[in-house]
Amino acid sequence: MLPNKSSASPASLASDRPYTQGLQQAFSRIADELSHAIKASGSYVYTVGQYQSFTPLVAGGSITDAEHALFLSKAIYPETDVLAYRIIANPVTLFSNQVQTDQRMTPSILTELMASAAVAVPVISGEELIGLLLIVRCGDEVNDFTPAEIRLAEWFATAIALALENGSLYQKAQKRLSESKALHQVTLAILQKLELDEVLQIICDEAQRMTSSSGSAIALIESEDRLRVMYCAGETPEKPGRVAFGQSNLGLAISRTEPLVINNVFQGREGELGQGAPVSMLALPLRVQGNSIGILAVFKAKVFEQDDVRLMRVFAGQAAVAVDHAQLTHQVHEMAILEERQRLSRELHDSVNQLLYGISLYTEAATRQLEQGDSAAAQRHLKNIGESAQEALKEMRMLIFELRPSALSQMGLHDSLSQRLKAVEEQLGLQPSFKWRVNVPLDRHIEEALYGITQEALNNVVRHARAHSVTVHLVQSGQTLILKIEDDGIGFIPEQISPNSMGLKTMRERAESLNAQLNIDSLPEQGTRITVEIKL
Secondary structure (H helix, E strand, O other), X not given: OOOOOOOOOHHHHHHHOOOOHHHHHHHHHHHHHXXXXXXXXXXXXXXXXXXXXXXXXXXXXXXXHHHHHHHHHOOEOOOOOHHHHHHHXXXXXXXXXXXXXXXXXOOOHHHHOOEEEEEEXXXXXXXXXXXXXXXXXXXXXXXXXXXXXXXXXXXHHHHHHHHHHHHHHHHHHHHHXXXXXXXXXXXXXXXOOXXXXXXXXXXXXXXXXXXXOOEEEXXXXXXXXXXXXXXXXXXXXXXXXEEEHHHOHHHHHOXXXXXXXXXXXXXXXXXXXXXXXXXXXXXXXXXXXXXXXXXXXXXXXXXXXXXXXXXXXXHHHHHHHHHHHHHHHXXXXXXXXXXXXXXXXXXXXXXXXXXXXXXXXXXXXXXXXXXOXXXXXXXXXXXXXXXXXXXXXXXXXXXXXXHOOOOHHHHHHHHHHHHHHHHHHOOOXXXXXXXXXXXXXXXXXXXXXXXXXXXXXXXXXXXXXXXXXXXXXXXXXXXXXXXXEEEXXXXXXXXXXXOXXXXXXXXXXXXXXXXXXXXXXXXOOXXXXXXXXXXX
């Protein structure tokens, strides 16, 4: 069984079989030993290429540099090489002790090598022709190949077949490992909740690496008739931006459920891939629950084979899930931002806006009392103005701190809490104390929940406690993490606070997300202590 004819570049076929250096050296030794054993001028090993041709692999023996260069520069084709034609048509051993006059041997590569006698042995794996072994003798007076030498050459061809089979198995194993690594990278992108741009980069880079492509691109559906190329890697005819379905080869693939393969017919524009050279494209729709969300495409100068299609079909399914997950995560993030803006808007209205309105009323009242000569009443109103201004300052400082980009992801929980105490509590005249004794790195979701609980508790201290000092402790005791926020303020009776109070409700929800226990201890005039215990 022979490979089908394709449009691959013959000069590049050797790179399609990336055998290890050790395997190459083994073939060289076989060629050298065979040449020495039967006193041949040279031995040449070919592999079967995509054109039903023979591609140079290694040569050995006492050949000249010119002969070696000639061998490496020429793949041999059945259309122009009679020896290649005969071996492909009937893969049996051919030999001749009069090559230059033997019509079975000329014209062929043997003619160019100036061979006087030659043995051509097909390299067969099972029933498949996978290579060719040529042994030549050059010169005017050479010995004829004997039957024993021909049998020895056939034995060496069997050894070459076994080595090629092992190399092919190794190559397949490496390819499967590469596939597994690529799918693992995409799975990690889903689990790590990366941004959409990061996910697109991973997908394009892995797709390009797995198919040995020179470029890759990913486009997402923007409207009923338009795509937006979101990311490109390497050399690709596509550029980021909006394209209509009918104006791009990517658009041809959007309505398909099967991969689209265009081999060596895509003509690059000036300055693009190959500068006008033929380019092959493999494009696959990204589908989630039966609906297309975009296109993944890879490009290269060589043809895409069925193995590339098979691999990318599996990869595209995983990539589609990763893209969809990243988009949903982005939408959730945008909704969270909107909800946070609405919350801050409500707090501005409920707290600062009312305080400012109260200041305005106190100012008007103080003005009237001064006009009437009632300085004592005016002083009371001015005192209320001062107190309201201080309360507004507290609220504004807390809200401004919350509006800052979160430092948690960059600084970690320890530095974020320390920064909060210095930026808000210390600036408002409280005496903050911060103690940290944690021996293990904390997961991000733990840090986020603890930071949210602490921030809500500190906001309540600033707004309601009338405290002079506040302490934040986070300590590890064995496999238990204990967060404690304590103040010396006026305290309250926890049972009298509505369970639907937003601040208390938010803290409890965050604690529940960690399967943690949250306790609030407080009495009038005895301060408040909030404790959270988490099992690590």
